[in-house]
Amino acid sequence: MKSVSFVSLLFLGLIAGVHGGYSYPPMPLVKFYTKECPEARGIVQSTVVAAIKKNVGSGAALWNLHYHDCFVRGCDGSILLDSSNYGPAEKESGVPDSPKEIAYDIIDEIKYAVETICPRTVSCADILTLAARDAIAELGGPEWKVCSGRLDGFISYANESKFYMPGPSADYQTLVQKFALKGLTEMDMVVLSGAHSIGKVKCSVIESSLYNSSGPCGVDPTLDPTYAMELKAQCPIGSSNLVFLTPPDTSVNGSSPVPYPGHRRLLATRSAGNVPSKRYYVQVSGKNRKKGKDAKSNQNLKVRNSKGTLRSDRNLMSTKSGKALVYREAGFSEKDLASAADKENQPFFHDLVKSMEKLSTLKDPSSPGGEVRCNCRSINL
Ligand code: HEM
Structure with a gap:
């Protein structure tokens, strides 16, 4: 300044x-x-x-x-x-x-x-x-x-x-509160968290969930044990590696992830972990979509067996309303939509558009005006 x-x-x-x-x-x-x-x-x-x-x-x-x-x-x-x-x-x-x-x-x-x-x-x-x-x-x-x-x-x-900004270990109430400060609803928070269907996080951010928590072998008890082992393999202690926030889906066609229908552009670039999708919610829920079974301990709202990579992702399952929203975005309750190929990512995509329109028009009325910078890294002199 x-x-x-x-x-x-x-x-x-x-x-x-x-x-x-x-x-x-x-x-x-x-x-x-x-x-x-x-x-x-x-x-x-x-x-x-x-x-x-x-x-x-x-x-x-x-x-x-x-x-x-x-x-x-x-x-x-x-x-x-x-x-x-x-x-x-x-x-x-x-x-x-x-x-x-x-x-x-x-x-x-x-x-x-x-x-x-x-x-x-x-x-x-x-x-x-x-x-x-x-x-x-x-x-x-x-x-x-x-x-x-x-x-x-x-x-x-x-x-x-x-x-x-909420931290990667934020509990549900904190997440809701931080979004509310910006005029965004609980639903916006859950929907926008679906951005974690793409991208990566540094191992250092999740290390304590893998090695220094209260569950067996130091693993965070909310984390799916098998997924925790996969993450440990990618993130040895002290590692500066990156891991996907939503791991690639290797269940279809062997190990090669398949771009799903409805995508228009650049098939070649749509590699695993880089495609926005409701799969994030399936992972976070810990629910087996095909069999329609909940992970055991979800019954008591004690989060277990979630494959959310961040603690904040897993915490979406820690309240009744959060869990309902995760299920909604995962499409579990939309029987008619689940089978329609071109609606594969509904209602997530529909909801995402609405929440992104809100996010992208946030303005702080107390901030002192603005300018068109010549260089994005510094204010004009
Ligand atoms: C709900 C609270 C949220 C928390 C606690 C959170 C936390 C994080 C953390 C710790 C990372 C790892 C990368 C880094 O450290 O910069 C990350 C990555 C990411 N976040 Fe979030 N985030 C939240 C919400 C959001 C929202 C609302 C969006 C977009 C609308 C978003 C989009 C992303 C994306 C796309 C990445 C991957 C970045 C990359 O690969 O370069 N996140 N988030």
Whole structure:
């Protein structure tokens, strides 16, 4: 934030509020940039597609970054800012070397291309929002309309991230509360957790669940013992490896995971653990879908045999309402939908669109205005 005082930020905020046409809640300016920079959306999409072709993990990284951005001061590109003299920025708040870090370079690449054609027109916040949407669609997930017109914020503090972002061991009540602080419902929380159907986590984040918990052999008692052994094999003590948040489905066609129907693009890039799907909920539930049996101890809401990789994922099964929502998203209660191939991921995809539209339009009315940054990593001087 350099030498900008709070009063000047407030003043800038008022100006931006008037000239940027940005109000709270945000206006649905879906076609914004059509005149100002008609190439922008195409550049975002083609860069995202190329990045995913090169590294399929780029999609998950963009999605995760977008969520982090929106949870702190609204979707204002604050996650993209580097640390300043005022202290560590939001991006420094998580685990070092998180897999999402590859997304910063993708945003820089898009920004550079867009700035070359339309200087100071398209905000970093809009670029990140559009890129996440395009990535999810590219990986076979649903699509939604992205309202444009976000402004880039001036403030990014790591301690705000620590306050607002739920941790990987958060219990159910904490998860609900943290989402409620953002105006998101319990259902939004469960639905958006389905983002963990793709992407990876560092072993260090889950190590205590594997080696230092109260169950047999130090394994967290909520974790499925067989799955825990698989995770231990991938994550020896002290390992810096990455593991899938939702492990690949090897039950179909031997060991080769099959892209399921309804996916439009890039079959080649749809590899295991990188396809948005309701399989996350099947894993988390610990329920055997084919036989329709609950894992034994789910009867008492004592979570056992969940294959949620994070403790927070498993904790979705720790309350009656959470469990019901997991079952709903897994499609267990939708008898008629389960057999229809083109509805394979319903109601999850339908619900995800609604929750992502809410997440991607979060705005913090108390934040002091915004600007269109030239460089997504620092505020304009
Ligand atoms: C419910 C609370 C949540 C918790 C506790 C949580 C926690 C985590 C953690 C610890 C990771 C590992 C990577 C890292 O440390 O950065 C991760 C990855 C990820 N999260 Fe979440 N998350 C939550 C909700 C969400 C939401 C709402 C979204 C998106 C809407 C999301 C999307 C992702 C994605 C896509 C990844 C994989 C990133 C990659 O592979 O690069 N998460 N999450």
